[in-house]
Amino acid sequence: xxxxxxxxxxxxxxxxxxxxxxxxxxxxxxxxxxxxxxxxxxxxxxxxxxxxxxxxxxxxxxxxxxxxxxxxxxxxxxxxxxxxxxxxxxxxxxxxxxxxxxxxxxxxxxxxxxxxxxxxxxxxxxxxxxxxxxx
Amino acid sequence: xxxxxxxxxxxxxxxxxxxxxxxxxxxxxxxxxxxxxxxxxxxxxxxxxxxxxxxxxxxxxxxxxxxxxxxxxxxxxxxxxxxxxxxxxxxxxxxxxxxxxxxxxxxxxxxxxxxxxxxxxxxxxxxxxxxxxxx
Amino acid sequence: xxxxxxxxxxxxxxxxxxxxxxxxxxxxxxxxxxxxxxxxxxxxxxxxxxxxxxxxxxxxxxxxxxxxxxxxxxxxxxxxxxxxxxxxxxxxxxxxxxxxxxxxxxxxxxxxxxxxxxxxxxxxxxxxxxxxxxx
Amino acid sequence: xxxxxxxxxxxxxxxxxxxxxxxxxxxxxxxxxxxxxxxxxxxxxxxxxxxxxxxxxxxxxxxxxxxxxxxxxxxxxxxxxxxxxxxxxxxxxxxxxxxxxxxxxxxxxxxxxxxxxxxxxxxxxxxxxxxxxxx
Numbered sequence: 001x002x003x004x005x006x007x008x009x010x011x012x013x014x015x016x017x018x019x020x021x022x023x024x025x026x027x028x029x030x031x032x033x034x035x036x037x038x039x040x041x042x043x044x045x046x047x048x049x050x051x052x053x054x055x056x057x058x059x060x061x062x063x064x065x066x067x068x069x070x071x072x073x074x075x076x077x078x079x080x081x082x083x084x085x086x087x088x089x090x091x092x093x094x095x096x097x098x099x100x101x102x103x104x105x106x107x108x109x110x111x112x113x114x115x116x117x118x119x120x121x122x123x124x125x126x127x128x129x130x131x132x133x134x135x
Numbered sequence: 136x137x138x139x140x141x142x143x144x145x146x147x148x149x150x151x152x153x154x155x156x157x158x159x160x161x162x163x164x165x166x167x168x169x170x171x172x173x174x175x176x177x178x179x180x181x182x183x184x185x186x187x188x189x190x191x192x193x194x195x196x197x198x199x200x201x202x203x204x205x206x207x208x209x210x211x212x213x214x215x216x217x218x219x220x221x222x223x224x225x226x227x228x229x230x231x232x233x234x235x236x237x238x239x240x241x242x243x244x245x246x247x248x249x250x251x252x253x254x255x256x257x258x259x260x261x262x263x264x265x266x267x268x269x270x
Numbered sequence: 271x272x273x274x275x276x277x278x279x280x281x282x283x284x285x286x287x288x289x290x291x292x293x294x295x296x297x298x299x300x301x302x303x304x305x306x307x308x309x310x311x312x313x314x315x316x317x318x319x320x321x322x323x324x325x326x327x328x329x330x331x332x333x334x335x336x337x338x339x340x341x342x343x344x345x346x347x348x349x350x351x352x353x354x355x356x357x358x359x360x361x362x363x364x365x366x367x368x369x370x371x372x373x374x375x376x377x378x379x380x381x382x383x384x385x386x387x388x389x390x391x392x393x394x395x396x397x398x399x400x401x402x403x404x405x
Numbered sequence: 406x407x408x409x410x411x412x413x414x415x416x417x418x419x420x421x422x423x424x425x426x427x428x429x430x431x432x433x434x435x436x437x438x439x440x441x442x443x444x445x446x447x448x449x450x451x452x453x454x455x456x457x458x459x460x461x462x463x464x465x466x467x468x469x470x471x472x473x474x475x476x477x478x479x480x481x482x483x484x485x486x487x488x489x490x491x492x493x494x495x496x497x498x499x500x501x502x503x504x505x506x507x508x509x510x511x512x513x514x515x516x517x518x519x520x521x522x523x524x525x526x527x528x529x530x531x532x533x534x535x536x537x538x539x540x
Contacts, residue, residue, distance in 0.1 A: 012440065012450065013292045013433045017184070017285040017340055018249075023192040024162030024283045028418045031159070035417065035476065045417065046476040049152070056202065057158040062195045067252070070287055071440065071451040114153075117202070147305065147315065148298045148429045150422040152475055157418045163283045170282065170341065180282065181341040205422055206305065206316040287454070288519075293462040294432030301429070319422070327428040330467045337461065337522070384423075387472065 002080040002133060004037035009073045020067035026094075027060060030107050033076040034090045041129055053123050055109040058087065062105040072096055083130035084122050086110065137215040137268060139172035144208045155202035161229070162195060165242050168211040169225045176264055188258050190244040193222065197240040207231055218265035219257050221245065272350040272403060274307035279343045290337035296364070297330060300377050303346040304360045311399055323393050325379040328357065332375040342366055353400035354392050356380065407485040407538060409442035414478045425472035431499075432465060435512050438481040439495045446534055458528050460514040463492065467510040477501055488535035489527050491515065 008029050016022040035045050048055065068074055079091040087108050094103040111120050143164050151157040170180050183190065203209055214226040222243050229238040246255050278299050286292040305315050318325065338344055349361040357378050364373040381390050413434050421427040440450050453460065473479055484496040492513050499508040516525050 009437070011433055012436050013286055013294045015287040016283055017287070017289040018189050018191060019287040020191065022162075022283045023195060024159055024166070027157075027159030027162070028416055031417050032414070044476060046474075054153050056153065056155065057199055059199070060158060060195075060197045064192055064194070067191065069451075071449060144302070146298055147301050148421055148427045151418055152420040152422065152424040154422040159418045163281055166282050167279070179341060181339075204316075206314060288459050288461065290461065292432075293465060294429055294436070297427075297429030297432070324423050326423065326425065326472065327469055329469070330428060330465075332465045334462055334464070 002037070002041070004033070004040055004078045006033040006036045006076040006078065007073055008032060008076060010068055010070050012070055015070045018067070020069065023062065023064060026062055026103055026105060027107075029074070029076055029094070030060075030078075030090070030092050030105055033078045033092060034107065037078045037080070037090075043125060043129060048123070048125070049114060051123065051125070052114045053120070054112050054114045054117075055088070056112055057107055058110050059108040060106065062103060064103050065101050066096065068094070068096060068102050074102065080130075083134050084111075084126050086119075086122070088122075088126075137172070137176070139168070139175055139213045141168040141171045141211040141213065142208055143167060143211060145203055145205050147205055150205045153202070155204065158197065158199060161197055161199075161238055161240060162242075164209070164211055164229065165195075165213075165225070165227050165240055168213045168227060169242065172213045172215070172225075178260060178264060183258070183260070184249060186258065186260070187249045188255070189247050189249045189252075190223070191247055192242055193245050194243040195241065197238060199238050200236050201231065203229070203231060203237050209237065215265075218269050219246075219261050221254075221257070223257075223261075272307070272311070274303070274310055274348045276303040276306045276346040276348065277343055278302060278346060280338055280340050282340055285340045288337070290339065291342075293332070293334060296332055296373055296375060297377075299344070299346055299364065300330075300348075300360070300362050300375055303348045303362060304377065307348045307350070307360075313395060313399060318393070318395070319384060321393065321395070322384045323390070324382050324384045324387075325358070326382055327377055328380050329378040330376065332373060334373050335371050336366065338364070338366060338372050344372065350400075353404050354381075354396050356389075356392070358392075358396075407442070407446070409438070409445055409483045411438040411441045411481040411483065412478055413437060413481060415473055415475050417475055420475045423472070425474065428467070428469060431467055431469075431508055431510060432512075434479070434481055434499070435465075435483075435495070435497050435510055438483045438497060439512065442483045442485070442495075448530060448534060453528070453530070454519060456528065456530070457519045458525070459517050459519045459522075460493070461517055462512055463515050464513040465511065467508060469508050470506050471501065473499070473501060473507050479507065485535075488539050489516075489531050491524075491527070493527075493531075 077093045212228045347363045482498045497510045
């Protein structure tokens with residue numbers, strides 16, 4: 001299992017009239033967290049797209065426990081529990097400054113050709129990357 | 136089962152560099168669709184909050200089939216399959232202009248007191264509203 | 271002078287903890303309004319990009335008079351006061367349901383080649399479009 | 406003149422189909438930058454609102470020079486050139502990783518009572534804060 005930590009501070013414009021971080025913005029936090037995780041592992045998502053590979057989202061789930069508020073510094077813990085095959089799944093836990101569980105979520109991505117949009121197999125770069133990480 | 140239709144056109148700023156509607160924006164489409172459905176049923180979400188009730192999201196799930204694109208006019212079909220109890224669940228199907236299935240999703244809300252943020256029982260207004268709709 | 275009307279209802283997720291439509295979202299409303307105006311004039315922005323032309327924003331200004339609120343149905347009046355040359359300027363007035371002035375703004379776009387990102391002259395399609403509209 | 410630096414990395418979901426950071430998102434970057442600046446100066450925007458003061462935006466302007474791209478680490482330089490009176494103006498310069506000028510902008514805020522929404526004079530906390538900073 002691989003694990004990565006990302007800190008994100010809640011922006012004013014990301015809150016809603018309930019005064020909470022709007023639930024639609026968690027997708028952006030997950031995304032920032034998994035981009036950072038991939039960067040730490042040695043692949044930049046920017047590079048991946050330069051290779052002609054896009055990674056559209058197939059599924060997303062989210063469960064909300066405690067509201068997050070403006071200006072709070074959240075910690076997103078991102079997990080990769082299995083090497084990517086046809087699908088590539090990320091799991092998240094979000095904690096607030098008091099270490100309370102704010103949210104859990106998952107994002108499942110697939111690989112596709114950026115020109116045709118058609119699904120493709122796991123690119124070699126990802127096979128290499130995870131080759132020795134789950135043994 | 137109750138059913139409602141909402142049309143939403145994809146905005147330019149809602150797309151991402153893959154040229155698709157960004158997956159994080161579906162939450163806003165679901166939200167617009169269920170606001171419209173409640174309005175059609177006779178309760179405005181705005182009024183609900185004026186009664187001191189907020190409806191935070193407890194869970195959200197989303198499955199993406201076909202990408203939606205800029206300027207496409209999507210149809211969101213919203214379903215309420217059971218009257219609200221402690222939880223209030225909405226289900227969605229999103230179709231594109233060719234009637235292809237773009238996305239399915241669910242949002243589960245709870246009722247809370249807008250001052251304390253604590254969960255409350257189903258407000259009377261909702262009990263009345265759904266009283267004779269699922270018999 | 272050309273004029274177009276667009277109705278947009280404020281989404282919950284577009285408000286912020288002040289309970290107002292967040293100022294950053296007006297850019298999306300302007301964008302939706304000018305897309306609609308171009309569609310009415312006979313060019314779809316989607317088509318323009320298919321011709322290899324993009325229209326990045328060069329300047330934007332906004333002035334806020336009265337806050338817009340969740341669920342309000344706003345009217346965006348969009349003006350083109352001059353045919354596009356190197357720059358293409360749109361002006362906006364936003365009114366609420368009581369016909370009060372909520373916001374005024376401007377967006378100035380340029381034309382660029384979608385492959386190189388370099389500025390280009392006004393595409394012929396726009397010259398034709400506005401040829402007889404300002405005489 | 407006061408000056409502050411903020412680093413923000415462009416999120417995937419903040420880009421649009423042109424592959425650039427969407428122009429509507431700069432408002433959020435400005436906002437994050439001025440929140441950080443106020444925090445450095447000793448006032449948290451969160452605290453301000455707890456005192457019953459809100460700071461709605463009166464005017465915003467933006468000029469776009471070079472597109473910002475996904476994953477770029479931008480530097481926002483924020484300036485306060487005068488102490489707040491009825492209006493409180495922030496100016497911004499945004500640079501990319503190659504130190505090229507991406508964007509300049511301004512935001513002018515006013516002070517208002519959070520209950521009534523009516524304009525109020527500069528709160529004492531801001532008078533104190535800037536008392537000796539512009540002499």
